[in-house]
Amino acid sequence: MKTFxxxxxxFSMLALIGFSxxxxxxxxxxxxxxxxxxxxxxINTIGSLSNLNAAIEAASGDIATTLNGTGxxxxxxxxxxxxxxxxxxxxxxxxxxxxxxAAQLLSAADADLLAQILTYHxxxxxxxxxxxxxxxxxxxxxxxxxxxxxGDDIELLDASDLPETNPVSKxxxxxxxxxxxxxxxxDKVLVPQEAIDxxxxxxxxxxxxxxxGTDDLSSLAxxxxxxxxxxxxxxxxxxxxxxxxNQAFExxxxxLGDDYxxxxxxxxxxxxxxxxKILLYHILPSSDGSTALTAGPTMTLxxxxxxxxxxxxxxxxxxxxxxxxxxxxxxxxDAKNGIATIVDKVLLPQAAIDFITLLSSDDLATTVVNxxxxxxxxxxxxxxxxVGKFIDDTNTEDEDATNFxxxxxxxxxxxxxAAFSxxxxxLGPDYTxxxxxxxxxxxELLSNILLYHVVAGKITSADLEAGTLTTLSEKDIEVITVIxxxxxxxxxxxxxxxxxxTTADVFARNGVAHIVDKVLLPQxxxxxxxxxxx
Numbered sequence: 001m002k003t004f005x006x007x008x009x010x011f012s013m014l015a016l017i018g019f020s021x022x023x024x025x026x027x028x029x030x031x032x033x034x035x036x037x038x039x040x041x042x043i044n045t046i047g048s049l050s051n052l053n054a055a056i057e058a059a060s061g062d063i064a065t066t067l068n069g070t071g072x073x074x075x076x077x078x079x080x081x082x083x084x085x086x087x088x089x090x091x092x093x094x095x096x097x098x099x100x101x102a103a104q105l106l107s108a109a110d111a112d113l114l115a116q117i118l119t120y121h122x123x124x125x126x127x128x129x130x131x132x133x134x135x136x137x138x139x140x141x142x143x144x145x146x147x148x149x150x151g152d153d154i155e156l157l158d159a160s161d162l163p164e165t166n167p168v169s170k171x172x173x174x175x176x177x178x179x180x181x182x183x184x185x186x187d188k189v190l191v192p193q194e195a196i197d198x199x200x201x202x203x204x205x206x207x208x209x210x211x212x213g214t215d216d217l218s219s220l221a222x223x224x225x226x227x228x229x230x231x232x233x234x235x236x237x238x239x240x241x242x243x244x245x246n247q248a249f250e251x252x253x254x255x256l257g258d259d260y261x262x263x264x265x266x267x268x269x270x271x272x273x274x275x276x277k278i279l280l281y282h283i284l285p286s287s288d289g290s291t292a293l294t295a296g297p298t299m300t301l302x303x304x305x306x307x308x309x310x311x312x313x314x315x316x317x318x319x320x321x322x323x324x325x326x327x328x329x330x331x332x333x334d335a336k337n338g339i340a341t342i343v344d345k346v347l348l349p350q351a352a353i354d355f356i357t358l359l360s361s362d363d364l365a366t367t368v369v370n371x372x373x374x375x376x377x378x379x380x381x382x383x384x385x386x387v388g389k390f391i392d393d394t395n396t397e398d399e400d401a402t403n404f405x406x407x408x409x410x411x412x413x414x415x416x417x418a419a420f421s422x423x424x425x426x427l428g429p430d431y432t433x434x435x436x437x438x439x440x441x442x443x444e445l446l447s448n449i450l451l452y453h454v455v456a457g458k459i460t461s462a463d464l465e466a467g468t469l470t471t472l473s474e475k476d477i478e479v480i481t482v483i484x485x486x487x488x489x490x491x492x493x494x495x496x497x498x499x500x501x502t503t504a505d506v507f508a509r510n511g512v513a514h515i516v517d518k519v520l521l522p523q524x525x526x527x528x529x530x531x532x533x534x
Contacts (some may be wrong), residue, residue, distance in 0.1 A: 039075050039178040040067035046176065048185065051083035051102045058106050059115040071180030072126035076146075076156060078189045079172065086189040113195060120144055120158070120192040126181050129154060129174035144192040156186065159193040168213075207241050207335045208233045216342070219249035220279075222263050227276040238286040239338035240293070242307070242318060244346040245329055252346040257359055270407035274355050277302055281320070281349040291339045305349050320347040358406055358509055363392035367508040368414065373515060376420040377450075379434040384447040392510040409458035410511040413477075413490055415519040416502065423519040428532055445528055448473050452492070452522045458511050461504040464488050475522045492520040 043049050043056070056063045067073060078086075080102070084094075087101035094101045106114075119142035127138075136148035147157040154171040169188035176183035205213065208230065212221045220243055224230055233241075244252075253260045260266075266275050283301035284291070293316050297306040308319035317325040326345035333340040365387050368374045381387045390412070392405045404410040415423075424431045431437075437446045451472040459469075466488070468476040478491035480498060489498035499518035506513040521529075 037178055038068045039071070039073050039181045039183050040064050042176045042178045042183045043067070043075065043077055046077070046183070046185070048079045048081075049077050051080045051100075051106070052077050054103070054106050055083070055109075055114060055118060058109060058111060059118050060111040061115045061119075063115060063118055067122075067180075069180065071178075072124070073141075073181035074123040074125050074127045075181065075183045076121045076123075076169070076171075076186045076190065077183050078121070078169075079185050079187060082169075082186065082188050113198060116142055116192060117189070117195050120146075120190055120195075121186075128182060129171065129184065140192070142192055142194075144194070146190065154184075156190060158190040159196060160191055205335055206234065207236060207239065207338050207340055210333060210335050210340055211241070211243060214243075214342075216245045217243055219246045219263065220244055223249070223275055223279060226263055226266060227272060227279050229276060229279055233283075236283065237337050238291060239301075240284040240286070240291040241338060241340050242282040242284065242326065242347065243340050243342050244282065244326070245342055245344060248326075248344055248346045255356060259359075268405075268407040274351060277349055277351045278346060281305055281307065281347050286338075300349075302349055307347060318343060318345075318347060321350050321353050322348045361507070361509045363510050364390035364404065364410060364412060364508045364513060366391075367506060367513060368412075371414075371506070371515075373416045373418075373503075374414055376417045376434060377414055380420070380446060380450055383434050383437060384443055384450060386447065386450055390510070404510045406509045408510070409456075411455045411457060411459040412511065412513040413453045413455075413499065413501075413516045413520065414506075414513045415453065415499075416515055416517055419499075419517050419519045423521075426529060445525060448522060449519065449525050452477065452520050452525075453516075460512055461488075461501070461514065473522055477520055490516060490518075490520060492518075493523040493526055494521055 037045070040056075044053055056067075067075070083102040083105070084100060087105035088094075090105065092101035092104045120140045122141040123138050123146075124141055125138075132148050132150055132154050134148065134150040136150075138146045138148060140146060144159055149155040149157065149168070154174070156169045156171070158169065169186045169190055171184045172187050173185040176185070208224075211217050211224070211233075224233055249263075253262065253265075263275075266272055280302040281300050284298050284307065285301060293309055295309050295311040295316075298309050299306055310317040310319055310325060312325075315328065316331075317327050319325045324345065326343040326347055328341055329344050330342040333342075362370065365381070368378050368381065368390070381390070389403050390410065391403060393403075420434075424433065424436070427436075434446070437443055452475055454472045455469045455477075456472070464479055466479055466481045468478050470476050475493070480489050480491050481487075482489055487501070489500055491498045497518060499516040499520055501514045502517050503515035506515065
């Protein structure tokens with residue numbers, strides 16, 4: 001017969017994952033059940049306690065008879081989800097043949113041990129929800145004690161309470177009154193020390209449990225969720241995690257500038273990808289199964305990156321590309337799948353330094369303004385109200401936004417002043433400057449010409465390759481290989497004179513500009529020039 005004892009290796013009931021009644025939280029039981037009955041009657045009547053009822057029947061000692069006795073009893077009743085979670089954590093899985101994980105657990109459980117666990121949920125007193133106080137200690141019928149924490153919720157801590165764990169069971173529904181006591185529904189099976197000892201439970205939390213259960217790491221826990229790394233962290237094995245505390249994240253926000261006050265400001269794909277890279281930089285995989293620290297460069301889970309482990313007179317520090325080391329706040333916190341070390345600094349990979357540098361750089365609009373050779377292009381952008389398209393004034397990502405930001409880059413083939421002079425010559429004596437475009441039709445034409453020079457996405461000179469590029473005007477330009485060289489020219493609708501790139505890779509926060517010696521002309525511009533000769 002499969003016994004409860006064989007499950008000790010996989011048991012992780014101290015995990016902070018709790019399941020509660022979503023729709024009925026904080027419902028007062030007195031409004032739900034009316035009429036006479038004992039606490040056992042209440043347990044039998046409440047629909048979400050079927051697993052607890054089955055456990056009472058399977059346990060030794062006729063607990064049901066006791067709960068029908070004089071009392072008074074306060075019963076902390078784990079809901080069905082709590083038993084299912086408990087069963088899953090100790091190694092059972094729901095399947096079509098044997099039913100739920102909880103049903104399999106209860107059929108295999110040692111009756112005496114199960115009785116110890118169940119009586120650990122009963123206090124010989126009648127305590128309403130309003131009668132609990134923060135820090136209160138409750139002696140159970142089993143003989144063990146429970147600690148009470150009162151804040152926004154009423155929480156119970158069982159015998160697995162250790163400095164590095166947070167085995168909280170929350171009261172999700174309170175005050176189911178009975179003739180001989182009261183029932184409060186909770187979202188976790190409570191475990192006494194005797195059960196921990198008898199079953200040789202591994203009471204250590206996982207790295208993820210430990211991070212999510214530590215108040216000073218709430219920013220790190222939230223960052224892991226935002227970066228989509230929860231599953232990856234859950235799957236880590238024999239790993240050391242360098243865990244920046246909340247103050248470390250505050251310092252990071254300060255370094256990033258005024259647009260970053262908390263994790264909510266990481267709200268576009270570029271920022272979330274950066275956050276992911278930063279977090280992976282704090283995970284040090286084991287070397288030959290060991291998480292011991294040794295001085296020197298240590299590979300991180302972020303590919304091809306290393307953290308420098310520095311032995312500073314016997315105290316380890318961690319160096320990144322910023323030149324400022326992180327020091328240890330708390331070390332050697334043992335978890336099921338590795339070691340956690342709280343540090344006072346968010347370590348920065350090169351990607352983070354590059355991002356900070358990017359934030360301090362000019363956007364495309366400013367880049368054009370600052371380039372003396374592009375002053376005519378600046379006038380044209382102003383005349384056509386297109387300046388705003390190239391001003392990076394937001395750190396949010398809006399798929400419908402018309403402007404380019406660092407998370408939505410553009411490539412601009414920027415005509416020089418000389419290129420515009422040549423265009424004016426081609427248009428004739430009536431066109432001597434941008435100011436000559438003074439009708440609605442002419443400004444619309446000028447706008448189409450300018451948009452014909454812009455391609456979505458960041459295309460550096462190294463990324464250029466022969467072929468067509470679709471511009472913002474929805475017309476194509478052609479990238480043409482110069483025969484006998486590695487250079488490219490840009491072809492337009494004229495099909496005769498191509499534009500040479502005179503200055504490549506003028507980088508900006510929200511893209512890149514390549515200065516060209518010709519104003520590229522879409523077919524609409526050619527048709528307009530032809531009409532002037534009529």
